Each structure stands twice: as structure tokens, then as C-alpha cells.
Amino acid sequence: MIPQAKKFIIFFLFAGLLLAGCGGKDQAAAAGEAKVFTIAVIPKGMTHEFWKAIHAGAAQAAKELGVNIIWKGPQKEDDRAQQITVVEDVISRGVAGVVLAPLDDRALVRPVQEAMREKIPVVIIDSGLQGKDYLSFVATDNYQGGVLAAKRMGDLLQGQGRIFMIRYQEGSASTAERERGFLETVTKEFPGLKLLVKDQYAGSTTETAYQLAENLLGRFPDVEGIFCPNESSTFGTLRALQESQLAGKVKFVGFDSSPKLVQALRDGHLHGLILQNPVKMGYLGVSYMVQYLRGQKIPERVDTGVYLATKENMDTPEIRALLSPDLSILD
């Protein structure tokens, strides 16, 4: 019995140390500051570059305005159920406000209502939420992003050609808007562009997008243009194009940015990237929340804009800041 008991104790001490070790830093940070607002910023996921840029913007605002932020997404990327859990848990913790990028325009309605009931105000960023139970909506006009992509594609192919539109994921509102903007503009303004593929979903990871693109390229090797509506689908498709020696030959317009995509733009493998301004989104989300908490009025809807990056304009300061957001604040 004795060695057994010893092992129990060793294990629990170990677990305890691990937990205590993780907690130490936060405690130290929290000590010394008395009444500072703590604001939870809840992204859809944590691994995409896009969310890191939002994080950087939010952290910048927090630093300037002297508030704390808790940065916490669902444990599994893009898991609606887990995002609900995160919202419930930060309500339980009792934060001053929540800045949320809802994974679903409907499933997150109830947790947000619950927050407002507990007198915790909510600002929605990035993707829409049904109903009106929040203070403000700070986001890209995604439809406009799709329109911009379609125009670029039309220019690149001079209005004639066979193209793919790869969709991102079932039920994702922001990318669905981009896809709709692209599709409607192509049908209206560029009847010469023939859509070989328009209802295939890339899925949530680079890997699934890669596989889909590989399969599609195998089936339609004569494709002339491709549009992808977000970072992971763009990168997955890029890898497939590079792998099958088609990169540069197929006109390729993507969405969002990451170091690899910037390089591809420079190499001529990508012919256009539609950019949002995630840093601004994170920044405005947190600053509007703070303004509200300090009793000021804030706007109900804010558009953070869409921009087209090409090989030609990628070195202008404005586009460069969007292509490679300054994340140094997160280190």
C-alpha cells in the first residue's frame, strides 16, 4: 500500500505544480492593478494568421487604453459548441465586456443574450449575429470582398475562361458572403467566365483544402482561374497548384494574408489577394467596448474595408501593412 500511496502523491504533486506553474504569471500580472477592466476577446480559432492579427489589434488597443484582455478561442478550431462554452465561461468569470467573432450567426445568439442579461456588454466583430442583442458590429463588408475578387479575376482573364470557385466551409457566414459576392458579380458582369466548380467545400484546414484542390485539378486540368475565399483554402490550393506545376499558369485570386501567401504573390503564383484589415477590427472591437464602458456613445455598424493586393502594389506602405501585419506586440 505504501509505494502505491507514494505514487498517488507524486502524481498529484506533479499535476498541482503544473497547474500552479501555469497560473503564476497571470497572478503576478494581476497583482498591483486594482480596478482595471478585463475584456474577453473570443476569436473563431487561434491558429490562422488572421486571428493573430486581430489579437495584435486588440492587444494594441488594450495597451493604449489601459485595460486587460483575455484572448480565448474554442479549443478546436471552428467548433460552434466549444465557442458557446467559452462565452459561458467568461460570463461566469465576470468580465467587464466581451468582444466576440461568432462562429455561427444563430447558435451564438443565446449565449450573447445571456451575457447581456448578466450586464456584460457584447461587441460583435468579423461575422454577423442574428438579432440585436449587442452594442456594435465591426466587420469587413465581405460581399464587397467577393465583388473585388471577381473584378480582379475578370481583368486577369479578360472576361473569358474556365474557373473554379472553391467554397470554404458549410455554414460560415462571412465566407458565404464573399462567395455570393464573387458568384453574383461573375454572372452579372463577366458572362464569359465559365464556372467549372462552384459548390465544393474546402473544409476548415489547409490539408482538406489541399486534397480538394488536388482532386479538382486532376479532374479539370484545363482550368484557367481559381478563387478561394479565405486563408486556409487559398494556401491549400496554392500548395496543390505548386505540386502539379500549375502555379503561375492558372490565374489565382485568394483571400487574406500570411507570410507564405505574400511570398506566392511575389513569385507570381498568386495574382491577387483580397485583404481585410484584421488589426483594425481587433483594435476597434476593444476600443469601442472601452468607450462604451466609459459611458461614451459608439456606432452600431463599422466597415473596416477591403483591399486588393497585387504583385505591383504589394510594396506600397498601405498594402504592406495589411499583407504583413505587425505582430510584435504579441511577443
Add this chain to the structure above:
Amino acid sequence: MKRKTKLQAFINLLAPFLGLILVIAIFSSMPDVQSRFLRIANLKSVATQSVIVALGALGMTLVIIGGGIDLSAASNIALSSVITAYAINAGLPPLLGILLGVLTGGLIGFMNGVLITELRLVPFIITLGMMGIARGLAKWIANNQKIDAPLSWVNDLMAKSPRPSWLLLAPGVWLMIVFAVAMAVLLRYTVFGRHVFAIGSNEATARLCGVRTKRAKVIIYALSGLFCGLSGVMEFSRLTVGDPTVAVGLELDIIAAVVIGGGSLIGGEGSILGSMIGVFIMAFLRNGCTMMGWPNYIQEIIIGVIIVAAVSLDQIRHRRAA
């Protein structure tokens, strides 16, 4: 003999129970969240968050004690939630929608059981296949979208503050408690329950002793499927939409809960109470880490450590017993 098994059962539960106490104790002593962690409102939300995994774990405990595994559990949950949403969206009465959802789960489980016994393949392979089949069906039926079913009383089943307030907890939590007790009784006091243990310990011997192993295994998987179906209904209730991409990888959480609670993957061991404790250890950890604002990877590492520790403790105990 009987006394010894009782003592052993007690010791088997002790480790996970201590683990749960430790997790709760650690978070309630954190200055940041101390005052909030043990508040009724938070305990209620942890209980509600546990329902989906817990219902899955009830069935999984049975399967694992019987020496099997059910990898299709999470896909089955997604499929059942989609079916429920589809039925309600098509204008069927909500109760019928629930029934269809639960029965869909049961049907998938039943098919698992029949395929495993008739094709004589290991459960790992059959349920791995079923994992893909059920997920694919869910996406097909939902037409690659989420289904926005109209709101109904079904969506109140998982509401943290239940409509008749004397219920105190969400109806889903009560369902979880009732079924946990029912399953514990089934496992401990019925002939079928003893047969499950016998099959898991040594299937050949059980068959020679006259246990109708094939029939028992089909029932085990069908029951597990029914619980997944119910869990799917709860998932729909919580999300208010039928989402075919929900719960990816959740089968591993369910299996982890059973294993942390003392279930043995070689079969013949496990308990409902243990599995429920396993579910709550993970739920409290997730809740506590979020409240502390710790990054997700910390959570994942801690849960990984706990799984390895729980199983190795189990091994040590076995070696001593042998």
C-alpha cells in the same frame, strides 16, 4: 471474494475522485477566479456543458466494459442532431423530432453491433467505418449546411436557466442524472449487466458459460447508439441549429472520460460513476482554464497528462493485484 471486489471497486473510484477534488480545489484557490468558480451559476453551466459528453460516456462505458470501442459516437451525435433539426424544420412536432433523432442514433448503434458480430471484425474497424458513414450522411442530409430549425421547447432542454425555475438545473442535466443512475443499476444489478462484464473479461468463457454473446453485443452497441442519439438531441438543443460539422473528435473526449474514470480498454472493467467523474474532471478543467484565461494548449497538455497518469495508475494497481 465479494468483499474484495467491493474494496477494489472503491479503490478504483478513489483515484479519479481525488483527481476531481484536486481540480476543483486548485481552481477555487486561484485568486483571480476564487470567488466565481464555485458560484452556483458557474456550477450550473459546467453541468450543462457536461451533458453531451456525459450521455455519450454512458453508452461508451458499456461498450468499453464489454471489451469494445465505439469510434462512431461523435459522428452519430452529429447525425442525430441533424436529423432532429431536419424533422423539426420540416414541420413535424418537436417531440417526434426528438424521437427520430434518438432512434437514428439507436439505428447506427444497432448496425455497429450487427456488423461487428456478423462480420466478426474488430469493433475498432467497424466503428471507424461508421464514423465516416454517419458524418457523411449528416452532411448529405443537411445539404452541406447547418439547418436553421425554428425555435421550439426542444431548445430549452439545455437552457442554463430552465423555464419553470423550480427545476433548478436544465432538463438535460436531469436527464443525464436519471440515465446515469439507470445505467449504473443496469450494470450492477441485472443479468445483462453481469453478462457485459463477463464478455469483456473473457468472451470465449462467457459463451461457454451460456451467455448469448452475439445478442448481448448487439444490445450493447444499440444502447450506446441510443445514448448518442439523445446526446445529439441535446447538441441540437444547445446550438439551436443542426450542424453536421459539430463534435468532430468528441469521441476521443468520451473515451478519455471513461478511461480516466477507471474503464479498461481491454474490457471487463469500468463504472458509470467513474466515467461521470471523468466527464466532470475534463469539464471543470476546461471551465477553469477558460476562466483563468489560460491558452488552450495548456488545457490540452493537462488533459493528456491526466489520461496517461490515470491509465498508468491503473496498471500499477493491476500489477500489485496479480
